[in-house]
Amino acid sequence: MKLYSYFRSSASYRVRIALNLKGLPYEYVPVHLLRSGGEQLTAQYRKLNPDGLVPTLVDGDVTLQQSLAIVEYLEETRPEPPLLPRDPVDRAYVRAVAQQIACEIHPLDNLRVLRYLVHELGLSDEAKNGWYRHWIEAGFETLESRLSTERRVGKLAFGDEPTVADLCLVPQVFNAQRFKVDTARYPTIQRIYDYACGLDAFARAAPGAQPDAE
Amino acid sequence: MKLYSYFRSSASYRVRIALNLKGLPYEYVPVHLLRSGGEQLTAQYRKLNPDGLVPTLVDGDVTLQQSLAIVEYLEETRPEPPLLPRDPVDRAYVRAVAQQIACEIHPLDNLRVLRYLVHELGLSDEAKNGWYRHWIEAGFETLESRLSTERRVGKLAFGDEPTVADLCLVPQVFNAQRFKVDTARYPTIQRIYDYACGLDAFARAAPGAQPDAE
Structure with a gap:
């Protein structure tokens, strides 16, 4: 397998964790999001990824x-170890946590959005960082309120074994810390993050461990 | 079943289509997103939906x-008729189309984001509408380039039977038209939308057909 990835991309980070958890070796192909106007926007790359x-x-x-x-595909084609629970209600819980991060938090804070705020709307760096923190904090607040009262939470978001929820949570926390959000204010999220980061599959997927890390 | 919904919400619209396609009757509970500061933000509603x-x-x-x-849960607990193909590669295609809309387009254009632009960043209505159109157009352009060359596309995004891809596409087109985006510029998207809207399950899920429609 071949993974086109950027070391700091949260979405790439999710898939790297999944591949590691499933013990699937892959070739890492770096796509530099900032260099030469964005390598992800070239016609050649868009043949692989129209977006x-x-x-x-x-x-x-x-x-x-x-x-x-991609993660659901890996789950269906390489089911062991599972990244989703077996029970449909538990699966819905895990997917809802993953999607709260992937649909409500991350899309507002990715590179192309932050660029639009600065280049098209003329926002100052301060206003841009305020935007960033606003959506992270709003999202983490509701995620914390959910996880802190959720009986399914163990060492990780669902019991003690990694699921799709954790592989969305970890990159989002990493990302938040890079933008100086004080994630200690969200103790359940922070605790899950700390535990996950100690696991080999997560550690090997971390941005700093990638061949294109700067 | 009980669906807490707002007639114009794209995410609610998706689930209404899924419930109709699967022939599942449900009680409609309106949650007015604009009235009294947003009924979705009350402590009572947040017990059901922390976000x-x-x-x-x-x-x-x-x-x-x-x-x-929710749609994956319905698919797992009420598998007929299926809203995902059987083959994992086809499922990944359908889910990727759904997520391109749900993760790349919709989150940037929902109510709370548009409000932040106006109330916190002081954007004019014109700049806000420019933002809206920018993300819709960027997203629809890549979606159109994908669908127009995709052999799996039939009357709908995957062959002729509705899938999760269509139930994301239709509300997003509806939403775009409400904001005066000329969706005829995306002929494959427009054709799928027109065909889907003629199907009973989609027609009954449309915003104008809901009890809280204004």
């Missing part, structure tokens, strides 16, 4: 886009 | 959030 986004996973003659669709 | 978002689906003693997690 011009990372990650893209190539599995034999199959080319896959969108991190959570 | 303060619609929709919420209550199925017996189970309470579910996040539209695509």
Whole structure:
């Protein structure tokens, strides 16, 4: 398998964790989001990923886009170890946590959005960072209120074994800390993050451990 | 079943289509996103949905959030008719289309974001509408380039039977038209939309057909 990835991309980070958890080796192909106007926007890359986004996973003659669709594909084609619980209600819980991060928090804070705020709307760096923190904090507040009262939470978001929820949570916390959000204000999220980061599959997927890390 | 919904909410609209396609009757509970500061933000509603978002689906003693997690749950508990193909590669394609809309387009254009632009950043209505159109157009352009060359596309995004991709596409087109985006510029998207809107399950899920329609 081949993963087109950028070390700091949260969506790439999710898929790297999933591949590691499932013990699937892959070739890492760096796509630099900032260099030469964005390598993800070239015509050549867009043949693999029409959206011009990372990650893209190539599995034999199959080319896959969108991190959570890729993770569901891996789950269906390489079911062990599972990244979703067996019970449909538990699966819905895990997917809802993943999607709260992937649909409500992350899209507002990714690179192309922050760029639009500065270049098109003329926002100052301060206003841009305020935007960033606003959506992270709003999202983490509701996520914390949910996880702190959720009986399914163990060492991780669902019991003690990693699921799709954790592989969305960890990159989002990493990202928040990079923007100086005080994640200690969200003790359940912070505790899950700390525990997950100690696991080999998560540690090897971390931005700093990638070949294109700066 | 009970669906907490707002007639114009795209995420609610997705779940309404899924429930109709699967022939599942439900009680409609309107949650007015604009009235009295937003009924979705009350402490009472947040017990059902910590994020303060619609929709919420209550199925017996189970309470579910996040539209695509809800749809996957319905698919797993009421498999007929299927809203995902059988083959994992086809499923990944359908989910990627759904998520391109749900993760890349919709989150940037929902009510709370548009409000932040106006109330916190002081954007004019013109700049706000420019923002809205920018993300819709960027997203629809790549979606159109994908669908127009995709061999799986039939009358709908995957062959001729409705899938999760269509139930994300239709509300997003409806929403775009409300904001005066010329969707005829995206002929494949427009054609799928027109065909889907003629199907009973989609027509009954349309915003104008809901009890809280204004």
